[in-house]
Amino acid sequence: MINSLTIEDDNIFADSVFCIALKNSEIVGSVKVTRWNENSLLPIQKLFNIDPKGFINDGFSSVWHIGRFAISKSEKEGAKLLRKLIAIAVYPICEANNSIMLAECDSKFVRVLNLIGLKTETLAPGINYLGSETLPVYSTQEWLTFFLNKSSHYENAVNFYRQIESEKKLPAKYIQYFPLALKSAG
Numbered sequence: 768m769i770n771s772l773t774i775e776d777d778n779i780f781a782d783s784v785f786c787i788a789l790k791n792s793e794i795v796g797s798v799k800v801t802r803w804n805e806n807s808l809l810p811i812q813k814l815f816n817i818d819p820k821g822f823i824n825d826g827f828s829s830v831w832h833i834g835r836f837a838i839s840k841s842e843k844e845g846a847k848l849l850r851k852l853i854a855i856a857v858y859p860i861c862e863a864n865n866s867i868m869l870a871e872c873d874s875k876f877v878r879v880l881n882l883i884g885l886k887t888e889t890l891a892p893g894i895n896y897l898g899s900e901t902l903p904v905y906s907t908q909e910w911l912t913f914f915l916n917k918s919s920h921y922e923n924a925v926n927f928y929r930q931i932e933s934e935k936k937l938p939a940k941y942i943q944y945f946p947l948a949l950k951s952a953g
Contacts, residue, residue, distance in 0.1 A: 786927075811870070853920075887904040
């Protein structure tokens with residue numbers, strides 16, 4: 768399983784930003800955002816047979832995928848970290864005109880996203896994957912922008928990408944850019 772996830776990430780690596788949250792040198796959270804290049808196979812295609820090209824045909828300019836979202840159970844400020852990582856993940860999608868986000872999420876996590884104000888819609892019935900019901904969901908740029916504009920972590924997201932793009936150095940403190948996190952050795 769881990770090997771297939773590593774291969775999957777290798778195939779979309781150039782089009783992705785991997786973020787990890789570090790606290791006392793321990794990883795306490797992660798997220799990956801990918802701009803689909805229309806050639807790579809996204810997990811939503813493999814798991815649910817949903818073709819992202821349909822969204823391009825429906826008038827969206829770009830399709831994005833969010834994955835590898837996780838927060839350590841030991842993280843005491845998990846709710847704050849959740850919002851911070853989501854803000855960082857959705858920021859580039861909000862900046863790309865007429866875009867859409869796709870993801871596969873645990874059904875409980877989908878309820879949490881909607882409760883915190885990030886509107887999602889389910890694309891198909893769920894499946895049992897990695898021990899829980901997993902749903903294919905989407906969110907439009909409009910919905911994501913509404914969430915991001917209300918977020919107290921909007922500036923964190925802006926600063927995160929500014930540092931990556933202009934200074935080519937790691938963002939400070941809590942959120943780190945981690946481009947080789949899932950690369951296999953050798």
